[in-house]
Amino acid sequence: MSLGTETKHLPLYHAFSVLVIHGESDELGGLLRTLDTWFTTVDCAETCLQARKQAHQNHYDLVLVDVGLFTSEPSLLEELSHWHQNRSDVLLLVHQNELDLAIAAFRHGLFDFVLNPVHPEQMAHTVRRFMDKRLKERRLCALQRDFSRHSSTQMIGQSEKTKLLRQHIEQYAPSKASVMIEGQPGTGKELIARELHEHSHRIGPFVPFSCTKSSPETIEKDLFGEVITLENGSRKFNEGVFKVANGGTIYLDEVAHLPMRIQELLLSMLEERTIKPVGAKYEFPIDVRVIAATNQNLNVLVQQGKFRSDLLYRLSVLKIEVAPLKERKTDLKELVPFLANRLCHDLCLPLPRWTDEDIAIIRDYEWPGNVRELRNLIENCILLGKSPSEYWRNRNHINSGTPITVTVSHGNQIPYYDEKPAQVKQEGYPNSWTLRKVERCHIEQVVLFHDGNKSAAARALAVSRKTLERKYKEWDSSDDDSRYTE
Known part of the structure; x- marks a missing residue:
C-alpha cells in the first residue's frame, strides 16, 4: 500500500488534516495506523456532537465517516453536507448492507465511498485522488493570487494617445470581431487585450498564447488539442488553448511567427467557428474571440509570401495601434x-x-x-x-x-553629456595652477563623473547644492570678464 515517495521526516500529505467519525473504535486500529503514515493530523470522534466540537476548533480537509451513524445520528448527514460545502471532502465507510444509506448521502452531494472493512489499496487510491484534487486547487489559488499581483488592466496616463486608446477599448470591447493590436515590444499590447476582454463581459477565460514559444511540431496540438488512442483502445483528449478559451478570449502574441499550415487552420477556425484536434475524426463548435498582436508590418510579410492576406483581413476587422512610450x-x-x-x-x-x-x-x-x-x-x-x-x-x-x-x-538649458568623463591624473595638477583653477577643475571632473547630476556631485564633494551653483555662477562671470580684458 503506497501513495508515493515520502520524506524521511514528514508524511506525504503533511499539510492536510483528517477527521474519522466512527462508532466502533475497535475497528479503527489498522485504518488509523495507515492514516498516521500519510497525514500529520488525524483526529477521531465517536458521535456527531464530538465531531461538531472538533470541527469548530479545526478545519479538516478530509472527513471519513461510518454511514452506520446516520441511523443513530440523523443530523450527521446535514452536518457533513455543510462541511462539504465549506471545502471538506467526505469519504463514506460503507458495509455491504448499507448501500442504501450511501445513496441517500449522494443526494446531499457526498460523492464517494469505500467498502468497510477497508481494503488498503482501495483506500490508498481514493485518498490520493482526494488529496491530488485538493493540491491542484491550492496551486490554482496560489497562481491566481500571484497573477493578480503581477498583472493589471489599468491604462495609466493622460496623454492624448492614451486617451484615444481608452476610447478604442471602450468602443471595441463589446464586439465579437477579431482585433489586431500593433505596437513595439514592451508597449503593453497584452494589457490592452486583457482590458478588451474585461470590458467584453464574456463568461469564458482570457487565455494568452505566444506564437514564438511553441515549436512548429507542437504548435498545432497546443492550439487545437490532440486525441490520443491508448493501448487499451480508449481515447484521451488533451485540450488545446482554443478549447480552454471557449466562451472567452484568446490572445495570440507575435502572430507573424505562425507557420503557414497553422495560418490556414486559424483562418478555417475564424470562418467556420469550429476546431479539429490533431488525431480526431470530428470537429466541434467553438466560441472564442481572437485578439492578435504583432510588432512587425504584416502587409510587408504578405507581399513576401510569409503571411496570408485573407487571414490578415480576418484578424484585422478592428485595429489598434499602440504608440511607443517616447x-x-x-x-x-x-x-x-x-x-x-x-x-x-x-x-x-x-x-x-x-x-x-x-x-x-x-x-x-x-x-x-x-x-x-x-x-x-x-x-x-x-x-x-x-x-x-x-x-x-x-x-x-x-x-x-x-x-x-x-x-x-x-x-533654463538642457546640456548633453555624451563624452567619457576625464580621468584624474595620478601625478596631480601642475604646480603653476592657482588654487582657484585646481578647485574648478576638480569640481567639473566630479560633476562629469556623476553624469552632470549636481546633487550627486555635491554629496560626493561634501558640500551643498547651493555652493556648487554659486561656484558655477562665479566661473561664468569671470569668463565673461576675461573676454573684455583679453
Missing part, C-alpha cells in the same frame, strides 16, 4: 509613481526618494524598450537602492565603459 512621455507623470508604488508594495520595500535630476533623466530618455524597460529600471533601482542616474552609470561602465547619452535639467 511619443507619449506625458504618461510618465502618472506611470512612474504607479509602477514605483506597485513594485515597492510587492517587494515590501520603502518608496525611493529621487532628485529632480533623476526624474529629468527618466523624462528625457527615449525608452526604446518602452514600458517594459521603464518597469525594469524602476525595479532594479528599488532593489539596488540606487537612483536612475547611478544605475545607468554603473550599468554602462560594466557593459561598455562609456555612459549613454542622457540629458539633465538645470537652469
Whole structure:
C-alpha cells in the first residue's frame, strides 16, 4: 500500500488534516495506523456532537465517516453536507448492507465511498485522488493570487494617445470581431487585450498564447488539442488553448511567427467557428474571440509570401495601434509613481526618494524598450537602492565603459553629456595652477563623473547644492570678464 515517495521526516500529505467519525473504535486500529503514515493530523470522534466540537476548533480537509451513524445520528448527514460545502471532502465507510444509506448521502452531494472493512489499496487510491484534487486547487489559488499581483488592466496616463486608446477599448470591447493590436515590444499590447476582454463581459477565460514559444511540431496540438488512442483502445483528449478559451478570449502574441499550415487552420477556425484536434475524426463548435498582436508590418510579410492576406483581413476587422512610450512621455507623470508604488508594495520595500535630476533623466530618455524597460529600471533601482542616474552609470561602465547619452535639467538649458568623463591624473595638477583653477577643475571632473547630476556631485564633494551653483555662477562671470580684458 503506497501513495508515493515520502520524506524521511514528514508524511506525504503533511499539510492536510483528517477527521474519522466512527462508532466502533475497535475497528479503527489498522485504518488509523495507515492514516498516521500519510497525514500529520488525524483526529477521531465517536458521535456527531464530538465531531461538531472538533470541527469548530479545526478545519479538516478530509472527513471519513461510518454511514452506520446516520441511523443513530440523523443530523450527521446535514452536518457533513455543510462541511462539504465549506471545502471538506467526505469519504463514506460503507458495509455491504448499507448501500442504501450511501445513496441517500449522494443526494446531499457526498460523492464517494469505500467498502468497510477497508481494503488498503482501495483506500490508498481514493485518498490520493482526494488529496491530488485538493493540491491542484491550492496551486490554482496560489497562481491566481500571484497573477493578480503581477498583472493589471489599468491604462495609466493622460496623454492624448492614451486617451484615444481608452476610447478604442471602450468602443471595441463589446464586439465579437477579431482585433489586431500593433505596437513595439514592451508597449503593453497584452494589457490592452486583457482590458478588451474585461470590458467584453464574456463568461469564458482570457487565455494568452505566444506564437514564438511553441515549436512548429507542437504548435498545432497546443492550439487545437490532440486525441490520443491508448493501448487499451480508449481515447484521451488533451485540450488545446482554443478549447480552454471557449466562451472567452484568446490572445495570440507575435502572430507573424505562425507557420503557414497553422495560418490556414486559424483562418478555417475564424470562418467556420469550429476546431479539429490533431488525431480526431470530428470537429466541434467553438466560441472564442481572437485578439492578435504583432510588432512587425504584416502587409510587408504578405507581399513576401510569409503571411496570408485573407487571414490578415480576418484578424484585422478592428485595429489598434499602440504608440511607443517616447511619443507619449506625458504618461510618465502618472506611470512612474504607479509602477514605483506597485513594485515597492510587492517587494515590501520603502518608496525611493529621487532628485529632480533623476526624474529629468527618466523624462528625457527615449525608452526604446518602452514600458517594459521603464518597469525594469524602476525595479532594479528599488532593489539596488540606487537612483536612475547611478544605475545607468554603473550599468554602462560594466557593459561598455562609456555612459549613454542622457540629458539633465538645470537652469533654463538642457546640456548633453555624451563624452567619457576625464580621468584624474595620478601625478596631480601642475604646480603653476592657482588654487582657484585646481578647485574648478576638480569640481567639473566630479560633476562629469556623476553624469552632470549636481546633487550627486555635491554629496560626493561634501558640500551643498547651493555652493556648487554659486561656484558655477562665479566661473561664468569671470569668463565673461576675461573676454573684455583679453
